[in-house]
Amino acid sequence: MIQDIPIQYFLIVSTIMFFVGICGFLIRHNLITILMSIELILNSVNINFLVFNKYLFPNQLQGNFFVLIVVAIAAAEASIAIALFINMYRMYNNIDVENISEMKY
Amino acid sequence: MIDYTYTIWIVLIPLIMFVILGLFGSKMKPNLAGILGSAGLFTTTILSYLTAYFYFFKAEPINGAFTSITAYNVEWLKFSDSLSIHLGVLLDPISVMMLVVITTISLMVHIYSIGYMKGDSGFQRFFAFLSLFTFSMLGLVVSTDIIQMYIGFEMVGLSSYLLIGHYYEKPSAVAASNKAFIVTRFADFGFLIGILLVSFYTGTFDFNVLTNNDASVYTSMGHASFLGMSALTWGMFLIFIGGAGKSAMFPLHIWLPDAMEGPTPVSALIHAATMVVAGVYLVARMFIVYHFQAPGTLEFIAYVGAFTSLFAAIIAITQYDIKRILAFSTLSQIGYMMLALGVSGYGGEGGVGYMASMFHLFTHAMFKGLLFLGAGSIIHAIHSNDLRDMGNLRKYMPITFITFAIAVLSISGIPPFSGFWSKDEILAAAFEHNKLIYFSSVLVAGLTAFYMSRLFFTVFYGKKTDYKHEPHESSLLMTIPLMILAFAATFAGFIPFSSFVTSDGKAFESSLSLSIAIPSVIIALSGIVLAFLLYHKKSDVPDKITVSLGFLYRATLNKFYFDEIYLFVTRKIIFNLISRPIAWFDKHIIDGSMDGIAWIIETTSIKIKGLQSGQLQQYAFVFVSGTIILVLFFAYWFI
Amino acid sequence: MGLNQLMFFFLSGLILVFSILTVTSRKILRAAVYLLTVLLATSGLYFLLNYEFMAAIQITLYAGGIVVLIIFSILLTSHISHKFERPALANVIAASLTGLAGSFISIWSIMKFPFNASTEPTLDVNMKEIGMQLMSTGHQGYALPFEVISILLLAALISAVIIAKKGN
Numbered sequence: 001m002i003q004d005i006p007i008q009y010f011l012i013v014s015t016i017m018f019f020v021g022i023c024g025f026l027i028r029h030n031l032i033t034i035l036m037s038i039e040l041i042l043n044s045v046n047i048n049f050l051v052f053n054k055y056l057f058p059n060q061l062q063g064n065f066f067v068l069i070v071v072a073i074a075a076a077e078a079s080i081a082i083a084l085f086i087n088m089y090r091m092y093n094n095i096d097v098e099n100i101s102e103m104k105y
Numbered sequence: 106m107i108d109y110t111y112t113i114w115i116v117l118i119p120l121i122m123f124v125i126l127g128l129f130g131s132k133m134k135p136n137l138a139g140i141l142g143s144a145g146l147f148t149t150t151i152l153s154y155l156t157a158y159f160y161f162f163k164a165e166p167i168n169g170a171f172t173s174i175t176a177y178n179v180e181w182l183k184f185s186d187s188l189s190i191h192l193g194v195l196l197d198p199i200s201v202m203m204l205v206v207i208t209t210i211s212l213m214v215h216i217y218s219i220g221y222m223k224g225d226s227g228f229q230r231f232f233a234f235l236s237l238f239t240f241s242m243l244g245l246v247v248s249t250d251i252i253q254m255y256i257g258f259e260m261v262g263l264s265s266y267l268l269i270g271h272y273y274e275k276p277s278a279v280a281a282s283n284k285a286f287i288v289t290r291f292a293d294f295g296f297l298i299g300i301l302l303v304s305f306y307t308g309t310f311d312f313n314v315l316t317n318n319d320a321s322v323y324t325s326m327g328h329a330s331f332l333g334m335s336a337l338t339w340g341m342f343l344i345f346i347g348g349a350g351k352s353a354m355f356p357l358h359i360w361l362p363d364a365m366e367g368p369t370p371v372s373a374l375i376h377a378a379t380m381v382v383a384g385v386y387l388v389a390r391m392f393i394v395y396h397f398q399a400p401g402t403l404e405f406i407a408y409v410g411a412f413t414s415l416f417a418a419i420i421a422i423t424q425y426d427i428k429r430i431l432a433f434s435t436l437s438q439i440g441y442m443m444l445a446l447g448v449s450g451y452g453g454e455g456g457v458g459y460m461a462s463m464f465h466l467f468t469h470a471m472f473k474g475l476l477f478l479g480a481g482s483i484i485h486a487i488h489s490n491d492l493r494d495m496g497n498l499r500k501y502m503p504i505t506f507i508t509f510a511i512a513v514l515s516i517s518g519i520p521p522f523s524g525f526w527s528k529d530e531i532l533a534a535a536f537e538h539n540k541l542i543y544f545s546s547v548l549v550a551g552l553t554a555f556y557m558s559r560l561f562f563t564v565f566y567g568k569k570t571d572y573k574h575e576p577h578e579s580s581l582l583m584t585i586p587l588m589i590l591a592f593a594a595t596f597a598g599f600i601p602f603s604s605f606v607t608s609d610g611k612a613f614e615s616s617l618s619l620s621i622a623i624p625s626v627i628i629a630l631s632g633i634v635l636a637f638l639l640y641h642k643k644s645d646v647p648d649k650i651t652v653s654l655g656f657l658y659r660a661t662l663n664k665f666y667f668d669e670i671y672l673f674v675t676r677k678i679i680f681n682l683i684s685r686p687i688a689w690f691d692k693h694i695i696d697g698s699m700d701g702i703a704w705i706i707e708t709t710s711i712k713i714k715g716l717q718s719g720q721l722q723q724y725a726f727v728f729v730s731g732t733i734i735l736v737l738f739f740a741y742w743f744i
Numbered sequence: 745m746g747l748n749q750l751m752f753f754f755l756s757g758l759i760l761v762f763s764i765l766t767v768t769s770r771k772i773l774r775a776a777v778y779l780l781t782v783l784l785a786t787s788g789l790y791f792l793l794n795y796e797f798m799a800a801i802q803i804t805l806y807a808g809g810i811v812v813l814i815i816f817s818i819l820l821t822s823h824i825s826h827k828f829e830r831p832a833l834a835n836v837i838a839a840s841l842t843g844l845a846g847s848f849i850s851i852w853s854i855m856k857f858p859f860n861a862s863t864e865p866t867l868d869v870n871m872k873e874i875g876m877q878l879m880s881t882g883h884q885g886y887a888l889p890f891e892v893i894s895i896l897l898l899a900a901l902i903s904a905v906i907i908a909k910k911g912n
Contacts, residue, residue: 005748007859009752013789016760018847019846020766020843021763022729022843023840023842024766024767024768025725027831027835028767028828030772030822032772032817035814036776037766039779039783040766040779043782043783043806051793055859055862056859056860056861057862058862058864058866061869061873061874061884064797064874067798067801069889073893074810075810076899078810079904082813083904083907084907086820086821089821090910095822097720097722100721101719101720726839726842730842733842733845733846733849737849740853
């Protein structure tokens with residue numbers, strides 16, 4: 001419980017951040033920017049976890065651990081994704097998302 | 106009491122041989138495969154002879170009658186507490202006699218084939234299938250259960266198919282094997298329905314119950330009726346159809362002449378001595394039922410047999426293919442056996458027809474096997490089936506000549522050869538029962554003597570001497586079986602059959618009645634003399650006779666156009682009027698509906714596959730907006 | 745307006761402005777830097793919540809690790825001076841509408857939902873407590889997820905090497 005700040009404030013900020021991330025995912029063509037959008041989304045979720053932990057279950061640490069794990073997964077995901085981007089760059093000489101449509105029908 | 110459990114090995118050894126030869130035969134030297142097959146069969150033969158010895162001479166008949174012994178029985182399929190299918194070995198006079206016949210002929214054919222099939226590319230396969238056939242046939246005759254017999258019928262049909270199609274590169278052999286299989290299969294369908302009908306009412310498959318004198322199991326069948334005949338009559342009639350198909354009775358005879366496309370030893374074994382008498386055996390097995398419960402069907406059997414024998418004998422006169430002549434004579438002789446069963450009574454002297462039928466089956470197996478093996482020897486020597494290519498062979502092939510002569514005399518019914526004794530019993534039985542059948546049989550006896558002698562004189566006397574290469578006597582492997590069978594064909598007639606194989610198991614004294622024997626011998630002799638005059642040297646009398654007969658001759662030469670009639674019925678009538686509409690229905694309605702479904706799905710898929718654009722963001726957009734719409738929907742719904 | 749509130753509004757403002765800049769910037773390296781700002785501001789929020797350890801993690805891992813990784817890959821695959829084309833207007837409108845609708849629904853439901861602040865005593869979150877729970881297997885122990893995540897990281901490590909390796 002933080003003085004003067006109700007829980008909804010945090011949640012609204014994280015929500016807006018989440019949907020900004022979604023918009024980024026939908027608009028951008030460059031795969032690295034899409035990856036950054038995903039990081040934004042994960043980050044907003046992290047904020048939610050910690051806020052719920054703090055406000056609703058202050059005598060436990062579940063939110064903290066969730067965030068820890070999410071951060072670890074985000075790191076793993078980023079490393080794999082970047083390996084894929086580099087590989088793709090070798091094939092197409094750019095990393096536009098339009099290029100990866102070979103698996104369609 | 107003798108323990109007969111070992112008899113199961115009579116059936117199993119050929120099966121084991123089939124498995125060994127079938128799996129490993131191609132890796133063996135051909136001769137090894139042949140010797141292995143013959144050795145296995147030799148063991149079987151010894152066992153069969155032992156069984157016959159024990160059964161007929163060692164075991165004490167109960168009340169003077171040979172009883173049927175279930176030597177081995179195992180439950181195979183259990184339908185309910187009371188109804189189940191058994192597989193096993195049933196020993197009674199006819200099955201023991203059949204064991205002896207089958208193993209003897211099969212052993213002779215095995216030994217003969219080692220010589221006859223030498224150098225054939227399918228040598229090992231041939232022996233494997235011979236073993237399979239022997240197994241099936243033995244399994245058929247020892248059936249304890251009518252279903253086992255049905256299985257045997259199917260399996261001999263299958264092995265017959267495989268052996269007829271041995272030269273499968275030849276289109277005619279393939280066609281013949283298909284024809285044999287389809288026709289007999291068609292008849293077996295009747296057999297199956299008959300079995301189902303009979304066992305539906307009697308509630309059992311067991312021969313011990315079905316052929317019991319106590320007829321209580323059939324009471325319910327007598328009451329149910331269909332189209333004016335009782336269910337029992339129908340059932341027995343349908344069962345007879347199965348037998349008629351296997352025994353090539355008119356009008357299901359068309360497959361047998363074509364089956365001669367197979368190797369000659371096969372013709373000797375399957376299409377003369379053993380498989381084709383399966384139908385006779387079936388009727389004999391169910392004889393008590395036919396006699397007491399369905400006398401109408403038995404009468405019908407007698408007429409079918411008599412007609413077939415006459416019909417086939419007439420055709421045989423005009424044929425030129427040596428094996429086809431023998432095939433038609435087989436038809437004719439099996440007709441004899443059928444008619445003998447048909448005119449037989451039951452018990453003691455009255456059952457002389459039954460005894461005569463089995464007797465004739467026995468002697469026929471010997472002399473017809475001999476005839477076919479002799480024909481094989483001739484074909485082997487001059488590489489042709491055609492009578493017109495042969496002549497004057499007695500100089501080149503003395504052993505074949507003598508043994509063939511014995512066989513011809515035997516089938517013509519000249520005393521003291523075996524055919525005379527059994528044929529005489531048949532004629533006696535027919536005389537007692539039905540004069541019409543009797544006269545037709547006597548006529549057939551004369552015709553038989555005539556066409557066999559025609560064959561004999563044309564081949565061994567006649568004109569021709571300019572062979573491309575000198576014909577020579579066959580090897581010992583082929584002539585020894587001929588000599589053994591010639592011995593059997595000469596002396597088999599002296600076996601007092603009436604003290605072993607009778608309708609009720611009780612021995613009786615059968616006597617040779619001169620009033621029957623003398624006319625039949627006279628007519629047979631006259632047939633032989635006529636043939637001698639016409640054919641012993643080249644003359645143009647036969648040709649003149651042919652010309653004067655005109656259409657009759659052509660009809661006979663073409664087997665009374667029966668193949669053509671069948672073709673007309675199937676091609677023109679059944680194919681056009683039944684099959685075509687059904688095919689149309691299948692193609693347009695059934696297939697059409699399936700195709701329609703496929704077409705609808707395919708068209709829709711093509712239409713909507715654009716949704717699967719491969720554009721990641723499009724998917725994400727659909728996903729997110731879909732989620733939002735769902736949330737809105739549920740929010741509206743629940744709040 | 746208390747100091748807490750002031751701090752919160754300052755950090756939230758940073759987060760929102762730079763998030764939007766991240767996804768709209770047409771220069772990719774700038775976008776990465778904006779993202780870094782967002783992540784740092786988020787760690788500020790964690791400090792505000794008194795989760796110092798999480799804030800530290802946020803700075804080291806996100807800001808220090810992932811953003812650096814992203815910048816490296818940008819340097820490998822793009823030209824710094826390259827400016828993206830403007831995305832199609834229809835796309836932008838559709839995406840913004842979706843985003844607006846989504847935020848509206850979420851915020852609406854957040855405002856409607858009665859959050860009951862807990863009255864339980866606040867647990868003092870220090871590194872010792874976190875370490876004990878992370879490695880314990882009993883009640884409120886997180887040893888299993890810890891091990892699982894370590895295997896995941898190992899797998900990611902190996903596969904990243906395999907995928908990015910040149911040729912076969």
